[in-house]
Amino acid sequence: MKIVVAVDNNWAIGNKNQLLVSIPNDHKNFRRLTIGKVVVLGRKTLETFPQGQPLNGRTNIILSRDESYKAGDAIIVHSVDELLEKVKAYNTDDVYIIGGDSIYKQFLPYCDEAIVTKVDHEYEADAYFPNLDEDSEWKIVDESDDETYFDLDYKFVTYKKK
Numbered sequence: 572m573k574i575v576v577a578v579d580n581n582w583a584i585g586n587k588n589q590l591l592v593s594i595p596n597d598h599k600n601f602r603r604l605t606i607g608k609v610v611v612l613g614r615k616t617l618e619t620f621p622q623g624q625p626l627n628g629r630t631n632i633i634l635s636r637d638e639s640y641k642a643g644d645a646i647i648v649h650s651v652d653e654l655l656e657k658v659k660a661y662n663t664d665d666v667y668i669i670g671g672d673s674i675y676k677q678f679l680p681y682c683d684e685a686i687v688t689k690v691d692h693e694y695e696a697d698a699y700f701p702n703l704d705e706d707s708e709w710k711i712v713d714e715s716d717d718e719t720y721f722d723l724d725y726k727f728v729t730y731k732k733k
């Protein structure tokens with residue numbers, strides 16, 4: 572399984588249940604990676620999407636502990652174990668963990684690749700991703716050139732588990 576995440580210089584990922592920044596080319600890259608694939612996300616992240624609806628053109632698997640929770644045509648699972656069982660039906664390379672905070676932390680041990688958008692800024696934040704640069708289990712295998720959105724620099728960095 573793979574992780575897709577956008578972080579700032581402090582590995583912050585969100586504030587007050589919102590993303591820190593919206594960069595059109597980052598959304599485009601996210602769509603390119605995940606279209607036709609399986610995306611795994613927490614109930615709170617789903618509710619930040621437009622109309623709280625699952626992502627089109629992808630199999631959405633949502634984690635919630637609420638046994639009666641429903642969200643469009645998404646598959647709902649209620650525990651880490653149930654998710655791990657459910658994704659056995661798919662090619663593991665086609666499964667993308669897309670957040671948020673609690674889901675990243677629980678599934679990082681099961682992932683072997685992380686595609687990280689690094690935004691060169693420091694935002695006010697209340698949600699963070701583990702710093703992979705300080706984790707000896709992970710190494711950088713690919714790094715894009717710096718890209719710019721107005722006055723913001725960002726780049727795409729791919730990490731793999733050693």
Ligand SMILES: NC(=O)c1ccc[n+]([C@@H]2O[C@H](COP(=O)([O-])OP(=O)(O)OC[C@H]3O[C@@H](n4cnc5c(N)ncnc54)[C@H](OP(=O)(O)O)[C@@H]3O)[C@@H](O)[C@H]2O)c1
Pocket residue numbers: 575576577578583584585586587588589590591612613614615616617619634635636637640648649650651669670671672673674675677698
């Ligand atoms: N920068 C990025 O790339 C990025 C991407 C995605 C999200 N985010 C940010 O991340 C933040 C949200 O993170 P979050 O941790 O608050 O919410 P979250 O991880 O999206 O969702 C948390 C919810 O998921 C369910 N859940 C979590 N673990 C579960 C488990 N083991 N079994 C069953 N259900 C489980 C629970 O739902 P119930 O309460 O329904 O039981 C829990 O309340 C926001 O700020 C968002 O913008 C950032």
